[in-house]
Amino acid sequence: xxxxxxxxxGLSKKFGDFTAVDSIDFQxxxxxAFGFLGPNGAGKSSTMRMIxxxxxxxxxxxxxxxxxxxxxxxxxxxxxxxxxxxxxxDRELSVYENLLTxxxxxxxxxxxIDRRAAELLEFVQLSERRDSRVDPLSGGMKRRLIIAxxxxxxxxxxxxxxxxxxxDPQARHVVWDRLYQLKQEGVTLVITTHYMDEAEQLCDxxxxxxxxxxxxxxxxxxxxxxxxxxDVLELRFEADARDQALPVIETVAxxxxxxxxxxxxxxxxxxxxxxxxxxxxxxxxxxxxRRSTLEDVFLRLTGRQLIE
Amino acid sequence: xxxxxxxxxxEAEYRIYRRTWRGTVLTTxxxxxxxxxxxxxxxxxxxxxxxxxxxxxxxxxxxxxxxxMAASAMQTAITEASWPVRTGIKWRKNYWAQISTPLTTNxxxxxxxxxxxxxxxxxxxxxxxxxxxxxxxxxxxxxMAVPAATLTGMAFASPLAAFAAWVKEDxxxxxxxxxxxxxxxxxxxAFFPIEQLPDFLEPIVVLxxxxxxxxxxxxxxxxTPLTLSIWTELGYLAATMAAGWWAAARQLRKRLIV
Amino acid sequence: MSLLLARLFxxxxxxTRRAGRLLQRNLLVYKHIWMVIIAGFxxxxxxxxxxxxxxxxxxxxxxxxxxxTLSYAAFVAPGLLAASAMNGAIVESTFPIFFKLHYNxxxxxxxATPMRVADITVGEILWAxxxxxxxxxxxxxxxxxxxxxxxxxxxxxxxxxLLVGFTFSAAGFAAVTFMRxxxxxxxxxxxxxxxxxxxxTFYPLSVYPPFLQPIMQISPLYHGTELLRAFTLGQFxxxxxxxxxxxxxxxxxxxxxxxxxxxxxxxx
Numbered sequence: 001x002x003x004x005x006x007x008x009x010g011l012s013k014k015f016g017d018f019t020a021v022d023s024i025d026f027q028x029x030x031x032x033a034f035g036f037l038g039p040n041g042a043g044k045s046s047t048m049r050m051i052x053x054x055x056x057x058x059x060x061x062x063x064x065x066x067x068x069x070x071x072x073x074x075x076x077x078x079x080x081x082x083x084x085x086x087x088x089x090d091r092e093l094s095v096y097e098n099l100l101t102x103x104x105x106x107x108x109x110x111x112x113i114d115r116r117a118a119e120l121l122e123f124v125q126l127s128e129r130r131d132s133r134v135d136p137l138s139g140g141m142k143r144r145l146i147i148a149x150x151x152x153x154x155x156x157x158x159x160x161x162x163x164x165x166x167x168d169p170q171a172r173h174v175v176w177d178r179l180y181q182l183k184q185e186g187v188t189l190v191i192t193t194h195y196m197d198e199a200e201q202l203c204d205x206x207x208x209x210x211x212x213x214x215x216x217x218x219x220x221x222x223x224x225x226x227x228x229x230x231d232v233l234e235l236r237f238e239a240d241a242r243d244q245a246l247p248v249i250e251t252v253a254x255x256x257x258x259x260x261x262x263x264x265x266x267x268x269x270x271x272x273x274x275x276x277x278x279x280x281x282x283x284x285x286x287x288x289x290r291r292s293t294l295e296d297v298f299l300r301l302t303g304r305q306l307i308e
Numbered sequence: 309x310x311x312x313x314x315x316x317x318x319e320a321e322y323r324i325y326r327r328t329w330r331g332t333v334l335t336t337x338x339x340x341x342x343x344x345x346x347x348x349x350x351x352x353x354x355x356x357x358x359x360x361x362x363x364x365x366x367x368x369x370x371x372x373x374x375x376x377m378a379a380s381a382m383q384t385a386i387t388e389a390s391w392p393v394r395t396g397i398k399w400r401k402n403y404w405a406q407i408s409t410p411l412t413t414n415x416x417x418x419x420x421x422x423x424x425x426x427x428x429x430x431x432x433x434x435x436x437x438x439x440x441x442x443x444x445x446x447x448x449x450x451x452m453a454v455p456a457a458t459l460t461g462m463a464f465a466s467p468l469a470a471f472a473a474w475v476k477e478d479x480x481x482x483x484x485x486x487x488x489x490x491x492x493x494x495x496x497x498a499f500f501p502i503e504q505l506p507d508f509l510e511p512i513v514v515l516x517x518x519x520x521x522x523x524x525x526x527x528x529x530x531x532t533p534l535t536l537s538i539w540t541e542l543g544y545l546a547a548t549m550a551a552g553w554w555a556a557a558r559q560l561r562k563r564l565i566v
Numbered sequence: 567m568s569l570l571l572a573r574l575f576x577x578x579x580x581x582t583r584r585a586g587r588l589l590q591r592n593l594l595v596y597k598h599i600w601m602v603i604i605a606g607f608x609x610x611x612x613x614x615x616x617x618x619x620x621x622x623x624x625x626x627x628x629x630x631x632x633x634x635t636l637s638y639a640a641f642v643a644p645g646l647l648a649a650s651a652m653n654g655a656i657v658e659s660t661f662p663i664f665f666k667l668h669y670n671x672x673x674x675x676x677x678a679t680p681m682r683v684a685d686i687t688v689g690e691i692l693w694a695x696x697x698x699x700x701x702x703x704x705x706x707x708x709x710x711x712x713x714x715x716x717x718x719x720x721x722x723x724x725x726x727x728l729l730v731g732f733t734f735s736a737a738g739f740a741a742v743t744f745m746r747x748x749x750x751x752x753x754x755x756x757x758x759x760x761x762x763x764x765x766x767t768f769y770p771l772s773v774y775p776p777f778l779q780p781i782m783q784i785s786p787l788y789h790g791t792e793l794l795r796a797f798t799l800g801q802f803x804x805x806x807x808x809x810x811x812x813x814x815x816x817x818x819x820x821x822x823x824x825x826x827x828x829x830x831x832x833x834x
Contacts, residue, residue, distance in 0.1 A: 011497045015566070054407050055566060082408040088401035092747065101320040105409035107311055149405075261453045331752030337755065346763035353773050355624045363624065399669055478665065479602055482657060486605040494616035502619045 003030050005157055011060035021163045022212035023060065033189040035206030036292060038108050038198045042272060044087060048161045051190065052082050069145045070306040077169045078106060079120040081155030082248045083146050088265040089134045095145055096130045098151055098302035106153040109307055120148040122142055124178060140171025147178065162218055176201050194306050196294035208298060228292035229254055231270035235263045235284040245282045252276045257299055309432050311448040313411050317419020336431050339380060340438040348372045364503050364532060373444035374529040375498030377435045377453060378460045378521035384431045385461035386489055388424045393472035394481060397563055413560040425458060437539045445529040453528040460521025463545040466552030473559035496520040517548045580682035589687025606697055607704045610650035617642050620686050631770055632801050640714045644723060644794040645767035647705050651730040657756055658694050658736035664745060673832055683828045687821060689806055691735045695739025709798065717800030724796055724817035730790035733813045743827035761787045786816050
């Protein structure tokens, strides 16, 4: 039997009249990379903070590492690593001192922290910046340092809230690479993101969240299979040509999405659809053929795009 | 061995202090020296031209020094308690990082209070040395006043931590400093006996822990009679500290555990 | 010559009328402006009350350098007005500007528009002046009501307080451009406290031994105090031009440093 590290049932979080998280159910297994995918404001960060035992649930059942976060918050936090969305590194301290003070909060011995900090700085490629202050570090370096900080206590569960938001593409790939390696080492990862590529890259299993609710659950592959077609055609038209083309498009597609800037055509065989459209006199100004992604799943489930 | 978690917070404060101690050491020593030279000796020269029974026989410097020791402890405590809490929540955000570890908001508060106590003991001891050097009191008596000054500071530290945890805007902090800290300092009884004030103000001044601290320090160093019993004075300071502590614990939980 | 001027004062260091926009921004942002203003007005009043009423009877009468004998409260009041103008200027030009520079990055956004660096400098200083002017008028009104001044020249002290405010806003802002962490604020305290205590605010310079007196005259606040006291006592002589000159010079040097430093920090 697989052990569940985190179990949420009917979990809700309200701030006054506003419901941030609305009765969600999920289970996170040991060793997996579990994702919460959804747009900003979907309730992901609130969920993460409840799992991190720093935010009391308004109602519902939550168990982290088999314990109740409101009763055993201290014990739970001792076995978690947290990488918050917002940079809260201590800018009064150097890179190494950030790891040192943080490690001390876990009551780790100084020698052990030193050994671990050297390893981690190597791991996040910051060894050369060991004695630098935090402020001059680039955004990507800061994020890597926060990840190293979250790993100082060898956590059983690493919680990452939007780990690559605000980073440039190159810096994102470095972070993904490090997280992938952690996953290989068997660290359980919980990740929130509003980037579908990040979710596809990193997550074994994920839930799609929207407006505080979970709207779908599964592996990236299975979600795409269940909620989308194999291929997607993205067609762009001259302003007036689109309305004439739409009825024709619908005959070749399993489903279409009419977005402000383009028409998405969902089909299992895009090449064939392109030929059929052309034969029926539909000539878009641009045609793009691609595989379905989680973005399409989200669009299907909510009628909206992830990044608005 | 398991170290209490709040000591980890003290350790973190100390680590930052190691980077920044130069500035504070200068202020620790210079503040009492400058005040005693300017007010005790400079203004004292004008005051001591006349005979002033209300200020005692020993001259204005000797009257001022013990009261200023308590008032300085108050000022140190106020700065050390308010800005770190404010920046911990709002600017440096280190409180958010700390509560995602096994530390609780109570650990943060206890750690901060221990740290401020250490700072106050240090600042007050420096003041005692300056008093002795200026000949404003014996070294032994000045040292004996250190715990009293420290307690005075603590009676301000915890309420100010509560205030800083509650505050939403920096401008409120700055206004508070000018609006309440300066009167507390001026009307603490350090500079003149509060009998000088209009009658309706006296009971208000007595509410300020600073006045009790000034009274205690002057009793210890100068030997002037205590206005109230020693247990009332100590009890009042301790009670203010406890009430502030309770409010700060509550306020920190409210701000950070959401 | 014009080339030299252009080098000394590049376009970014020359303010335009847009400086007023920053003033508007500050007015908009300060929702608790009334609290700040009440606090700024109360501070010198508290000091006056404490020193004038509390200590006044112990000190008795004071003789000024000009040979005039007056009550201690009347002596100390203009000094407190000057000291308070300095304190207010320093408090308001250091903490908020430091945060805007390093944490909020307000100025980065401002400079993405046609606003110039010098517009920021001038806007911030005008903002400080606006408040300093309100405090000074309030305090002078109080002095009239309580009979601490009877001189018809006393309103001139408000202008003097503005000058002191200008000098120290510029100096404080200039200092902030060199500061890295908020611990550097200790250093500002280290400068402000001796100025506050040794600028002839609380007693005439003649209390000190003669060899110390020229040293005290280095303090810019001393010049401010003398200037304001001349107005509230209605006693003028040619040294006033010197006092005012020192303040103007120091403020201008501050402005110059700010524009150079800010161009370096914000437009790198």
